[in-house]
Amino acid sequence: MDEALLRDQMVALARSLFERGFSVGSAGNISARTADGGYLITPTNSSLGRLAAGRLSKLDSAFRPVSGDPPSKEVVMHRAFYEGRPEAGAVVHLHSTMATAIACLAEADANQPIAALTPYFFMRIGARLPVIPYFRPGDPAMEAAICAEAPTARAVLLSNHGPVVSAATLVDAVNAAEELEEAAKLALLLAGKPVRTLTPDQVAALLPH
Template sequence: MNAEETSALLVELAASLFRRGYSVGSAGNISARIDDGYLITPTNSSLGRLQPERIARLDAAFRHVGGDRPSKEVFMHRAFYEARGAACGAVVHLHSTMATAVACLPDLDAATAIPPLTPYFVMRVGRSLPLLPYYRPGDAAMAPAIRDAARAAPAVLLANHGPVVSGRTLLDAVHAAEELEEAARLFLLLRGASPRLLTPAQVDELLATFG
């Protein structure tokens, strides 16, 4: 898929997320790897009103080379691309309601904020969802923490902020972000109910089968 096709798909998927309430106003940002660099949503843009020709274009060193000025959180995306290498073809950062609600809870396990409740959470999001400390939005100081966590996990939850999810492709990353939001909804519904979790052996089997 070339840069123009990727840009068009990014606009289409971003609008779908916006229509379904995964982002509001100008919240959230999405990026995708292309042959000679990256595409990322512009700063202060709405995911529901993007234009393909205005998507910011970055070179392989993350320098702005085209389109509108990139999101102020480009460092967040860069941390994932650097940490995960070829396994990361796109990054989605949302302020989706349920995942952000979980990110505001005080008693989470920092190693895995949402436990393995369903097979599709494990298949799309991974073995664990690290919870990172609070940083001010746009604060590049969070990049090392994201980079460290992303080496072992394809998604993280930013305390009091929201999820950042990567995938091998743009579609994979969006699907994973959607699955994380549903897992967060289940987690909130089941709080205090001692739910049955997938066992470590079941998680291993899922990851061995589906990668």
């Protein structure tokens, strides 16, 4: 996609997430690969609801700043997915309420903290949703922990922090992040109730072969 169009798309999708409560204040950050091998990422301390296309941070292929405002301090989590999943074309990190709530549960399954409730979770997130140990926001050590999971996971939950979701395109990454939030909401609504989950065969049929 032409970089100017990608910039406009990032601003529009970020504003949509903000206006619908998927991020608040200056929380969350979004990135996407550019056609020239570089990356666009939302600037540090910026609100997803008030971005300017011309001020998005442009990074080169080595994640060095090229132009725009200084990049998000959490660039390491984005780099971890791009390096761990070569097919990733975009990464979305949110502090969305329900997914973050799941990431705070002491007893959450470290490999699949959300039960197999709906098909679209597996179609958009995949078979695994690892829970990464807590790191201070922006801590460089977070990168290795995410990169270790990225080859077999399209998304992760950062303990006591929030979700990070990758996909082939920016639209796909945003859709997946929204689906993850809805799956987390369902899981919390149904907590403690008898539920009918998808069977392993039904889950397998939803995954790429």
